[in-house]
Amino acid sequence: xxxxxxxxxxxxxxxxxxxxxxxxxxxxxxxxxxxxxxxxxxxxxxxxxxxxxxxxxxxxxxxxxxxxxxxxxxxxxxxxxxxxxxxxxxxxxxxxxxxxxxxxxxxxxxxxxxxxxxxxxxxxxxxxxxxxxxxxxxxxxxxxxxxxxxxxxxxxxxxxxxxxxxxxxxxxxxxxxxxxxxxxxxxxxxxxxxxxxxxxxxxxxxxxxxxxxxxxxxxxxxxxxxxxxxxxxxxxxxxxxxxxxxxxxxxxxxxxxxxxxxxxxxxxxxxxxxxxxxxxxxxxxxxxxxxxxxxxxxxxxxxxxxxxxxxxxxxxxxxxxxxxxxxxxxxxxxxxxxxxxxxxxxxxxxxxxxxxxxxxxxxxxxxxxxxxxxxxxxxxxxxxxxxxxxxxxxxxxxxxxxxxxxxxxxxxxxxxxxxxxxxxxxxxxxxxxxxxxxxxxxxxxxxxxxxxxxxxxxxxxxxxxxxxxxxxxxxxxxxxxxxxxxxxxxxxxxxxxxxxxxxxxxxxxxxxxxxxxxxxxxxxxxxxxxxxxxxxxx
Amino acid sequence: xxxxxxxxxxxxxxxxxxxxxxxxxxxxxxxxxxxxxxxxxxxxxxxxxxxxxxxx
Numbered sequence: 018x019x020x021x022x023x024x025x026x027x028x029x030x031x032x033x034x035x036x037x038x039x040x041x042x043x044x045x046x047x048x049x050x051x052x053x054x055x056x057x058x059x060x061x062x063x064x065x066x067x068x069x070x071x072x073x074x075x076x077x078x079x080x081x082x083x084x085x086x087x088x089x090x091x092x093x094x095x096x097x098x099x100x101x102x103x104x105x106x107x108x109x110x111x112x113x114x115x116x117x118x119x120x121x122x123x124x125x126x127x128x129x130x131x132x133x134x135x136x137x138x139x140x141x142x143x144x145x146x147x148x149x150x151x152x153x154x155x156x157x158x159x160x161x162x163x164x165x166x167x168x169x170x171x172x173x174x175x176x177x178x179x180x181x182x183x184x185x186x187x188x189x190x191x192x193x194x195x196x197x198x199x200x201x202x203x204x205x206x207x208x209x210x211x212x213x214x215x216x217x218x219x220x221x222x223x224x225x226x227x228x229x230x231x232x233x234x235x236x237x238x239x240x241x242x243x244x245x246x247x248x249x250x251x252x253x254x255x256x257x258x259x260x261x262x263x264x265x266x267x268x269x270x271x272x273x274x275x276x277x278x279x280x281x282x283x284x285x286x287x288x289x290x291x292x293x294x295x296x297x298x299x300x301x302x303x304x305x306x307x308x309x310x311x312x313x314x315x316x317x318x319x320x321x322x323x324x325x326x327x328x329x330x331x332x333x334x335x336x337x338x339x340x341x342x343x344x345x346x347x348x349x350x351x352x353x354x355x356x357x358x359x360x361x362x363x364x365x366x367x368x369x370x371x372x373x374x375x376x377x378x379x380x381x382x383x384x385x386x387x388x389x390x391x392x393x394x395x396x397x398x399x400x401x402x403x404x405x406x407x408x409x410x411x412x413x414x415x416x417x418x419x420x421x422x423x424x425x426x427x428x429x430x431x432x433x434x435x436x437x438x439x440x441x442x443x444x445x446x447x448x449x450x451x452x453x454x455x456x457x458x459x460x461x462x463x464x465x466x467x468x469x470x471x472x473x474x475x476x477x478x479x480x481x482x483x484x485x486x487x488x489x490x491x492x493x494x495x496x497x498x499x500x501x502x503x504x505x506x507x508x509x510x511x512x513x514x515x516x517x518x519x520x521x522x523x524x525x526x527x528x529x530x531x532x533x534x535x536x537x538x539x540x541x542x543x544x545x546x547x548x549x550x551x552x553x554x555x
Numbered sequence: 556x557x558x559x560x561x562x563x564x565x566x567x568x569x570x571x572x573x574x575x576x577x578x579x580x581x582x583x584x585x586x587x588x589x590x591x592x593x594x595x596x597x598x599x600x601x602x603x604x605x606x607x608x609x610x611x
Binding site: 037118125127129136137138139140144148152158162182183195196198199260264267462 | 556559571577594
């Protein structure tokens with residue numbers, strides 16, 4: 018007898034739980050006896066599309082709005098559905114009861130924590146303003162994780178903070194390390210004398226991890242949010258942060274990481290670091306454009322195009338005795354690793370694909386590929402005309418930033434929930450034109466507890482799909498993390514090596530290898546020149 | 556500037572608003588943190604919205 022699958026949506030109107038709590042509830046709901054599939058999500062359009070693709074969207078869910086929550090289940094009987102709904106409701110009650118005391122307002126929370134000095138705010142961006150103002154009025158510095166804060170609000174709150182002698186890191190600031198503690202998405206790194214200012218979240222992570230890898234350490238690492246270096250904002254947070262690190266006694270060298278600032282902001286930053294600051298400074302404005310360092314800063318202020326290059330310059334400026342091999346695969350060994358990967362490709366496999374969870378790492382990839390292979394398509398491209406019309410479908414050489422809005426509205430960031438990347442990996446593997454897939458694996462506090470482990474099934478399936486079509490599919494990865502991180506880098510790397518993934522010590526080296534593989538060694542720049550100009554390996 | 560430097564020179568104490576995950580991760584690192592539960596304002600019935608828009 019045929020058994021029909023029943024799909025039911027229960028809509029809870031004006032009911033809110035954060036996306037990470039809902040991810041955990043969804044995982045628990047799938048384990049309930051008699052339930053075929055389940056998801057508990059806020060009713061955003063992205064989530065409704067995802068429910069539809071999983072055959073979990075019913076009529077009730079279709080008409081729900083983004084303030085509502087959908088409990089979506091499928092089962093073979095109405096009894097199983099009803100029992101499943103009851104158990105999910107119980108899970109809600111249990112998760113609320115096991116929590117410690119929680120507060121309803123910033124004012125109330127501050128009263129309960131004398132000496133509070135930082136507010137970490139991660140609500141949807143259009144609700145952030147009042148919370149930030151309340152935090153500032155209570156004398157707190159603010160780490161504003163929320164994105165999509167309107168620019169006029171960003172300017173208003175930053176000017177207000179500055180007038181009170183306070184700092185706002187963000188909006189859109191993913192990471193910070195304060196007194197050795199990881200705030201938001203950040204890694205456990207050794208303490209030391211390198212201070213980091215980053216208007217680029219995973220840029221902060223990569224630099225702090227590489228600094229750790231070469232045997233140095235981080236004094237403080239402060240996020241600023243990508244919008245800070247726009248002309249309208251004028252680099253308010255970046256300049257405050259450089260100034261405060263100039264005054265911090267632990268910090269002996271400062272690295273500033275950002276996508277290319279608008280020209281007036283770049284001038285302002287360079288003028289400040291050259292004329293007013295006195296500590297050695299590395300400015301990594303990701304990109305291929307060459308800037309001139311004002312004469313007062315020459316020698317003390319260094320510019321780099323990549324995150325890898327920034328750490329190279331830090332090593333030079335600190336006269337560090339650390340082993341440079343920790344960071345480098347020399348051109349010969351990189352070429353050799355690439356050749357091992359390209360020698361078994363079939364002729365149709367011509368294009369590279371990058372599936373990134375870290376936005377800055379995706380951007381660094383685009384910068385490097387612009388120099389090595391030319392035009393690369395992306396949902397967040399270097400040039401407007403290279404924007405993919407549909408972020409869910411790659412075209413020729415493509416780099417996908419899975420942290421962009423189209424993938425994250427109402428969902429946890431892919432560094433927490435890599436489901437969409439796992440699905441995309443299989444889509445790419447089916448494409449006969451794909452020569453390789455490269456991925457970042459982000460470790461640290463805030464990230465998935467086992468990001469490599471959770472990809473293994475999909476990696477195996479992707480490899481099998483290619484094999485079934487008579488191809489091999491090289492998969493490249495860079496694990497951005499340390500052995501002190503909760504996930505332990507060595508464990509994560511071992512899992513990836515076990516399924517034949519090629520690993521690289523930096524994102525930049527992985528991307529260069531990808532270019533070599535896709536082009537069978539025929540890249541636009543001689544490899545030695547790439548090392549010199551992009552990696553500062555002179 | 557002193558209030559910013561205070562972040563580096565005093566114990567880090569955090570008021571977390573939004574993702575509860577961040578509270579949990581700070582607690583693991585033995586950072587003192589209190590959590591503020593945030594919820595969007597409930598959506599009003601259209602009838603009430605219309606009345607409010609007329610009188611406000």
